[in-house]
Amino acid sequence: MPVTLTPNIPDQDGFYDELLRAHEGLSKEQSDAFNARLILVLCNHIGDRDVIRAALAAAK
Amino acid sequence: MVAVRYQTTFKLYPYQQVSAQLQAPVRHPVVIVGGGPIGLALALDLGLKGTPVLVLDDHEGAGLGSKAICFAKRTLDIAHRLGAAQPMVDKGVVWNVGRVFHANSEVFEFNLLPEDGHRHPAFINLQQPYFERYLVEAIERARTNGAPIEIRGANQVTAIDPQDGFTTLEVDTPDGPYKIEADYLIACDGARSPLRDMLGLTFDGRVFEDNFLIADVHMKADFPTERWFWFDPPFEGAGQSALLHKQPDDIWRIDFQLGWDIDRKAELDPDRIRARVDAMLSSQTGTVPEYELEWTSIYTFQCRRMQSFRHGNVIFAGDSAHQVSPFGARGANSGVQDAENLGWKLDLVLKGLADDSLLDSYATEREFGADENILNSTRATDFLTPKTETSRLFRDAVLTLAERHTFARPLVNSGRLSVPCTYDGFPHFGPDELQGPAVTRPGAACVDAPAEDGFLLDHLGGSFTILALGLAPSAPVSAHGIDPVVACIPSPSDELTRRYLGDAKQGVYLIRPDQHVVARWPDFDPDAIARAIGRAIGKDS
Ligand SMILES: Cc1cc2nc3c(=O)[nH]c(=O)nc-3n(C[C@H](O)[C@H](O)[C@H](O)COP(=O)(O)OP(=O)(O)OC[C@H]3O[C@@H](n4cnc5c(N)ncnc54)[C@H](O)[C@@H]3O)c2cc1C
Numbered sequence: 001m002p003v004t005l006t007p008n009i010p011d012q013d014g015f016y017d018e019l020l021r022a023h024e025g026l027s028k029e030q031s032d033a034f035n036a037r038l039i040l041v042l043c044n045h046i047g048d049r050d051v052i053r054a055a056l057a058a059a060k
Numbered sequence: 061m062v063a064v065r066y067q068t069t070f071k072l073y074p075y076q077q078v079s080a081q082l083q084a085p086v087r088h089p090v091v092i093v094g095g096g097p098i099g100l101a102l103a104l105d106l107g108l109k110g111t112p113v114l115v116l117d118d119h120e121g122a123g124l125g126s127k128a129i130c131f132a133k134r135t136l137d138i139a140h141r142l143g144a145a146q147p148m149v150d151k152g153v154v155w156n157v158g159r160v161f162h163a164n165s166e167v168f169e170f171n172l173l174p175e176d177g178h179r180h181p182a183f184i185n186l187q188q189p190y191f192e193r194y195l196v197e198a199i200e201r202a203r204t205n206g207a208p209i210e211i212r213g214a215n216q217v218t219a220i221d222p223q224d225g226f227t228t229l230e231v232d233t234p235d236g237p238y239k240i241e242a243d244y245l246i247a248c249d250g251a252r253s254p255l256r257d258m259l260g261l262t263f264d265g266r267v268f269e270d271n272f273l274i275a276d277v278h279m280k281a282d283f284p285t286e287r288w289f290w291f292d293p294p295f296e297g298a299g300q301s302a303l304l305h306k307q308p309d310d311i312w313r314i315d316f317q318l319g320w321d322i323d324r325k326a327e328l329d330p331d332r333i334r335a336r337v338d339a340m341l342s343s344q345t346g347t348v349p350e351y352e353l354e355w356t357s358i359y360t361f362q363c364r365r366m367q368s369f370r371h372g373n374v375i376f377a378g379d380s381a382h383q384v385s386p387f388g389a390r391g392a393n394s395g396v397q398d399a400e401n402l403g404w405k406l407d408l409v410l411k412g413l414a415d416d417s418l419l420d421s422y423a424t425e426r427e428f429g430a431d432e433n434i435l436n437s438t439r440a441t442d443f444l445t446p447k448t449e450t451s452r453l454f455r456d457a458v459l460t461l462a463e464r465h466t467f468a469r470p471l472v473n474s475g476r477l478s479v480p481c482t483y484d485g486f487p488h489f490g491p492d493e494l495q496g497p498a499v500t501r502p503g504a505a506c507v508d509a510p511a512e513d514g515f516l517l518d519h520l521g522g523s524f525t526i527l528a529l530g531l532a533p534s535a536p537v538s539a540h541g542i543d544p545v546v547a548c549i550p551s552p553s554d555e556l557t558r559r560y561l562g563d564a565k566q567g568v569y570l571i572r573p574d575q576h577v578v579a580r581w582p583d584f585d586p587d588a589i590a591r592a593i594g595r596a597i598g599k600d601s
Pocket residue numbers: 093094095096097098099116117118119126127128129130131188215216217218248249250251253254255274359377378379380386388389390391392393394395
């Protein structure tokens with residue numbers, strides 16, 4: 001599996017907090033739209049179709 | 061009597077009584093039913109190869125009204141080989157600047173800087189009747205030089221009777237009916253194909269139901285030669301998407317994608333159409349330019365294809381065989397590729413140089429091409445008309461991001477421009493011993509590049525060709541009665557090297573008459589070339 005599924009983010013709690021804070025004050029609809037944009041930005045950053053495919057499978 | 065189903069823009073092949081109408085049925089090697097772009101392209105290709113061909117059309121010229129306007133580079137390359145491209149390019153409109161809008165905001169603007177080293181632009185905008193007229197004019201020129209092509213206008217095929225090895229056709233004319241026979245009958249009779257119905261064949265697939273309101277407007281004022289595309293246009297009743305682009309003669313094509321459940325009559329009310337067009341044309345400047353409605357109509361589209369394009373000696377090409385949504389302009393463009401795939405194969409079979417089974421490869425290759433086109437237009441449709449809440453979420457996310465970040469712009473899909481398919485993995489191609497650039501791998505249509513004083517495609521013509529780049533073939537090659545033309549380019553241009561050699565210093569290509577690459581090698585090996593010719597025409601030894 002080319003996608004990293006072992007711990008990889010430094011300062012996990014800080015990251016998690018940042019993720020939630022990005023959604024603060026957003027309605028459900030705005031949050032959904034934000035998530036969609038975030039997914040697209042991250043997928044583009046990864047770029048590698050095999051990695052993305054593995055990530056899609058891992059998230060199912 | 062022959063019923064008139066539509067008005068014609070140009071009379072191209074007026075009805076004339078011929079002696080065959082008064083005789084016992086005459087047998088023809090090839091009869092093409094339908095003088096649309098596909099039937100005409102095929103007739104011209106066959107005639108230029110010296111194979112006699114008869115075209116029957118139930119009208120006398122190109123239909124009035126709006127059909128195809130976008131003709132892609134590959135189509136122009138094919139038309140060039142057939143001697144018909146120059147007037148198309150001279151008349152056609154080339155545009156570079158496009159703008160994409162989402163509701164009230166402009167998402168981005170792009171400039172399609174043309175890629176260097178091709179004779180033709182990526183595409184031109186040209187009304188289909190002109191495309192057909194230029195093909196007919198090329199047919200007339202070819203005929204003057206002895207090409208055995210005959211077109212009979214106002215000849216409607218009313219019944220066909222497939223026999224063992226040939227087909228009998230009943231043809232109605234203004235002077236009454238007559239019969240002819242065809243060794244090969246090619247159905248280029250359009251999406252509603254009467255011949256398909258006569259054989260009781262189905263035309264199914266994924267149904268994509270939509271209505272497009274098309275308004276061609278004649279603009280009197282200056283208006284930018286740009287392509288404008290809206291997702292969720294903000295003008296009242298404008299539907300799910302809208303498109304504006306320019307054609308020759310100061311005509312702008314406007315499409316509104318209205319969806320499936322509409323009141324056709326109400327939508328065609330000129331006042332209603334003008335209200336939308338006013339809103340669209342004034343959206344960027346605030347003022348409505350002076351214009352006239354030239355032609356308005358509502359079209360529906362479906363994505364479907366015949367299961368098999370070949371039924372014995374009856375072969376289907378163009379819209380009769382496959383139909384796609386208009387996004388990406390793949391109808392006429394892919395149909396012209398059908399014609400060029402079929403032309404040389406029919407020619408070899410009729411000349412006794414290939415077995416009839418070679419024609420099966422027309423069907424399998426072009427069925428593959430049709431699937432690719434249907435896939436492309438289905439994807440565009442899914443982007444334009446999201447089917448679920450989640451797909452709309454992602455679609456809108458792409459559009460929002462595209463305003464700010466270039467990475468999201470290629471994800472915006474308002475239809476991908478028609479490009480020819482590559483016959484990867486098909487049995488009549490290979491080997492790839494050069495391991496050169498992917499764009500020119502076996503199965504691919506040759507891309508153009510500067511060569512000597514002109515362009516590469518001029519060196520390829522319409523027969524089997526050995527293309528020798530950076531070396532000279534040491535001996536002639538002949539196999540199975542085929543004597544390929546040798547095109548030798550000792551010092552390839554930079555673009556030619558990039559597209560055909562990559563890092564290699566030299567290379568040898570075998571190219572089919574339809575300009576698809578059969579195989580390629582690093583050296584000149586006459587035996588290997590002879591084997592590849594055998595494979596290409598279905599005579600593996
Ligand atoms: C609004 C619109 C926009 C389009 N835009 C594009 C575009 O931008 N680019 C693109 O590539 N494609 C486009 N297309 C598709 C394109 O118009 C078709 O793919 C193309 O016309 C197909 O050509 P054809 O020769 O297969 O069939 P047709 O053009 O339909 O020709 C069939 C011919 O057969 C004749 N015929 C039918 N029955 C009989 C009979 N029984 N006997 C004798 N003759 C008969 C008809 O009269 C007709 O002349 C568009 C289509 C529409 C409707």
